[in-house]
Amino acid sequence: KQWYQRRVAITAGRSVLNQSLIASGEKEKLLDLLKVKLIECGWRNEMKQLCREAIRSKNKSNINVEELIEELTPKARASVPDEVKKEKSTDCDSALIPLL
Secondary structure: OHHHHHHHHHHHHHHHHHHHHHHHHHHHHHHHHHHHHHOOOHHHHHHHHHHHHHHHHHHHOOOOOOHHHHHHHHHHHHHOOOOHHOOOHHHHHHHHHOOO
């Protein structure tokens, strides 16, 4: 029971922080900065290539966007460079501090 209550409190806290980031416009700024970094490091082009390869490997008439997303999401998340993850984590911390 205690674990469940803690989980509910964490989820509620995340929701409040997310809403605050949206209201302040910081979430949009963070997402824009992330997009730029992923393009600069070549990650976006890598993902385009992975999509092309996945589509070629399947019957083109049977390709489904949901299946493609399900297949590639773990690879995409794992391939984000550590440097980008660290930088964006710092950016998120900086954006959240004024909201706390």
